[in-house]
Amino acid sequence: MNPEPAYEPPAPAPIRRLQESLINRIAAGEIIHRPASALKELLENSLDAGATTIRVTVKDGGLKLLQIQDNGCGIRQSDLPILAERFTTSKLSTFSDLSKLTTYGFRGEALASISHVAHLSVVTKTRTSTCAYKALYADGKLVPAQRGQSEEPKPCAGNDGTTITIENLFFNTPTRLSALRNASEEYARILDVLTKYAIHNPKVSFTCKKAGSSSPDLGTPSASTVRHAIKMLYGPSIEKELVQVMVKEDTKHEESWSSEVYFTNANYQAKKMVFLLFINSRLVESSRIKRAVENVYTGILPKGTAPFVYLSLRVDPRSVDVNVHPTKKEVHFLNEEEITTQICDALQAKIAERSHSRVFEYQVRTLLTGGESSNQRNDKKRKEAPTEMHITNSEDQVEGPSSVSGPKKIYSHNKVRTSLQDRTLDSMFPVVNPSQIGKGPADSHSSSQPQHRSKEVKESECFLSSVTNLRNRIVKGKHKLLTEILEKHTFVGIVDVDRCLSLIQHSTKLYLVNHGALAEELFYQLGLRQFGDFSRLKLEPPPSLRELVKIAVDVEEISHETNLSKPDIVDRITEILSSRRAMLSEYFSLNISEDGLVQSLPLILRDYTPNLDKLPLFLMRLGPQVKWTSELDCFESFLRELAYFYVPGPIAIDGCILNTTDKETVEDLAGGKAERWQIQHILFPAMRRYLAAPKSLLDVDVVQVASLPDLYKVFERC
Template sequence: MSSEPKPIRRLTENLINKIAAGEIIHRPASALKELIENSLDAGATSIRITVKDGGMKLLQIQDNGCGIRKSDMPILAERFTTSKLSTFSDLKKITTYGFRGEALASMSHVAHLSVVTKTKADSCAWKASYVDGALVDPKTREKSEPRASAGNDGTTITIEDLFYNTPTRLSALRSTSEEYSRILDVITKYAIHNPTVSFICRKGGAASPDISTPSSSEIPATIRLLYGHSIAKELIHHELSCNKKGKQRVVEEDAMDEDEDESEEWSAELYFTNANYQAKKTVFLLFINHRLVESLRIKKALEAVYTNILPKGSLPFIYLSLQIDPRSVDVNVHPTKREVHFLNEEAITERIADAMQEGLVKQNHSRTFEYQTLLTGGIMGDEPGPSKKRPRKERDEGSEGGNEEAATTTIAEPKKKIYSQHKVRTNLQDRTLDSMFPVVNEATQIPMEASTSKSSQTPPTNSLPKSKEVKESECFLTSVRNLRQRLVKAKHQQLSEILEKHTFIGIVDIHKCLSLIQCTTKLYLVNHDSLAEELFYQLGLRQFGDFSRIKLDPPPSLREMIEIAVEAENTETSTLSKSQIADRITNILVERREMLADYFSLTITEDGLVESIPLLLRGYTPNLDNLPSFLMRLGPQVDWTSEAECFENFLRELAYFYVPIPSISDTDEYKAERWQIQHVLFPAMRRYLLPPKSLLDRDIVQVADLPDLYKVFERC
């Protein structure tokens, strides 16, 4: 096999156009959809369609629209020729069906295309045939001009021998009957959405049409005509809108409650069946800005409204027409314009689903519907008898007189449905990661959770007990007050809300200092050591000059502990010996022992014994194995010549000493560290930490969002 790279060549124009045609025209129904949209853009009020062999032999559409100018016909079937756009900015506010100018061009590359058109100003119609985007003579296939022809105002487009030059695509199509049914489905949907337009569809040579709708009907009448009386009699009509201020209104007798703000204005019109109608397949018609599109997410959300109303396996009929500001809709996301993207899709879908649910509850005309809603719970009243608000006399008359209307159960105000992807765990005693993998006591082979008595368990709480509350000390030093003000200014609002409202999930890896927390529907992976270091620095600054103490008994020698820490350090670059370094650091701390004891409760005796160290958080004990390193670092890491830098450096080193690094001597699955992290550290963070933005950039990562996960699983 040759290792030489193959040369890159430009594709021929003809091949490029054929590839593009395959993206636009999948089957006869997709070609017809493009042609219907062109007719509607032309202002047609009557559209006639003729089909042979499922549209593969013949597909003809005739409308009474504005027609096409003769001067425009030479470029009619060329790619990217359109009357809908002139600049890219026009795409942001497009309201027409077509805009790319590829539909007729694609058809001319995979079929024989001919056009007969006449404007009101023309004295006759003009006829033209196209091959590969060029206007040609149908017999000689040479370039030609439009020919005069008889015809009515409007346009007639004829497609013959679809996919004659792409046999693979032709062989992949279904039977003619199935392709014809797809064509009827497209016409049916557009006929319902455009009740003022007359649609007629017939097979070639047939005496009567298969679809025929009048041009003066309304949507319910068209639904009855095309889908039958069984659907039409069970329809519920609902209109709702949201203005730019976020106020929602419903065009019905009663108005819905105002909801949360929306940034964009939109409106929706709905026709959906009540609980008495049920089918094996959902009929879902979705139009966004009058464009027929598909959206699996919206479809599933609206189907979910019927989950507790219809029997399993029974599905509804739903027609939804959504009007959104064109600037909020991206129509250019699919070659066939089958999909669109728009802002606030999830919020708008929820509003519509809520409106449907309320409409189903209000449509209380049949005993069947009352019985079914009672089974689901949360819709009917708590008691099956008369409402408690009715007078006793009125209740007696209703029951004794046998008046079914008066004895009907009163429906309670429905609770707003919370969809699964927005449900948030509120019980902090729910299962955590550690509870799913319990540590087993080897001596008794009993899970530690089960062997621990209830009195010894400390449930996670949102606030610390009053005995552990950390009060801010009163300090008049300007340097300390400036440091405190700097913390307040650097507070990041979003991160503060996450930590204040979080639920602790569990420790992922204690060695890598990773834990999981949840806030609303989002899951975050956090570096608890970085958060703890910032917390202890702030707690130290908060208690400056008024620290509690951890008494060391017996008090260790300051010189010996510093020697231990210096021995573990690499001092080859220093001109001093390790003994001299230890002496110098010891002298620095002993000389400043009064200041250290007064401000930080670090008590050092005259003969160099460490009697106490500061306690930053009650219930939390730092790892004393790191005490030698802490005392040693106070020498080189603290700027003893400047007041503000001295206080800040000392508190940073103290915070680093307090970080929950697992003890080497603790081999029992780091049980003590795990308990302190979950039950002391995270509640303290929730209460006291003013997190800066640097933590969000570096140490907190969102790993999951429940609504996004639902979208992923919907695609699976």
């Protein structure tokens, strides 16, 4: 056998100098990670220029367009040729200047890096120049706007300050571009950067909007305060729980420092901590400082919740190393641990001064209710197997000491009443089926539960395009959330019959609804659903159409715009309805005999009887309110009037409720009890099954009055 050849290492590859364009792209990738990092660099340049107004315009999350306009000092025309070259800056001249930096930018890499991965243009004007100048850059150098033209900056119109436009970011780095296709996420990051700088610079007005949008997504006024900026950008719920503290140590040595902290007290809770850290006005991140601040709230806030903290720290520039991260995201400074400890001690003392420990409150509450304290539970756990579930706050999820399988406990503030047999308002004042009124106790008891005998209301077959269009309108106008609330609601009780107010529950929320408005929409939709195929409600003996109309007209006030007398109006309405007897009978089952007797009415919902005292008003309104000349309008307006007739409640004419007897007496009558029974056991179940609720009902007819988790929060803080 031939011996195997001895292993020989590969020959060393030659070392080559990289091309300048590749070097610049590598460097640009370290500085510009995404549109938000480019914005941060330009934002700091604008603040260094003394700008008091900064406007940002974004398209496609900053990938297509990112423009920042300020009213700062501007850039001199003579500096424009080297503006986008690497390491060109007005902040440094010697290495020793690094030890006393008080500005944001200093290395001159931001615009250079951007010019290598995007199309960059600059329009700038100083206060002493007579016009603005526009320059275009690519790979750090001036380029002409069009072929054949000079690359020199061109004079143009412009305001004092600088406008920098970045287009097609990462157009020549497809890998980076493909990783940033989520424009909404990138825009959210841009808003986050602007929000943080707007809080730290309340004297500067910030505006951010999407290209083509007329209204900004972020806008802050100038001449504001940090507290007001926090309120505007993070909401009043944070601002009202804010506590401010100043911590400083003034000495003649370089260790002197000062800090200003705005932080929330124990009453504020959020799922995620918001921590804004500025060191010498530079937005930075520090996991050590953040972790120390989080430890302050341990034992104060429930597990799973976090505070809001804004910390502005000023230290001697000579003790800070700002050049430790390519994007200046981190800084190092002397005595970091000691300074952090003093700040956290001050926060803890202030929180203790403003509020009691939540842990103490929960232990006391547990003891007062006869439960076990946390110490007792811990002792018990040491002796027994860890099977007991426990909570740290009313908003926490149930946690076990280990991943023990089994059903999770549901706490009171998350319990949802789903049984229709649970107690309602009327359970305190029983309302029985009106058909049982006058029977013995045993009979009444046997029928106290609602009897669901209602047949399904089937949709009739109709080939009229007008009816099809009206049915399609209902489907298109359906509000999904409101319809879901009505489909899955639990009836609580009637609050006021005359004002048509009732309470319903959905999930952990309580709603006050105008059941009259809901019923009117329900009956309209049911009438349209049964068009041409109504059941009949026979009237025996049949009343006279003319007499019914006359009753309503006599009560009604006649408008001054008409010259007709009341008898003339009665004749006119009677003639209109009599001449359309065939159509009313065929489509709506409203039968009027040849001699003018009303024989039957359309029955919209089985087991539900309308208030026949409103029949004169219904027939009178058919004359002037129904648009008889147009098929679609005629059907729609007639069904609206029919729905209004079916709505429960007293008779109202000209906004006045007509009561012929004392209110207390009416409430005792069987008719009043029957109406309440119909509302609860017929009307609301029908809404649950058939009503496609339109959005218009949300305006005034459905109002949330309580939320169980919110109520527990209120009780918890009392």
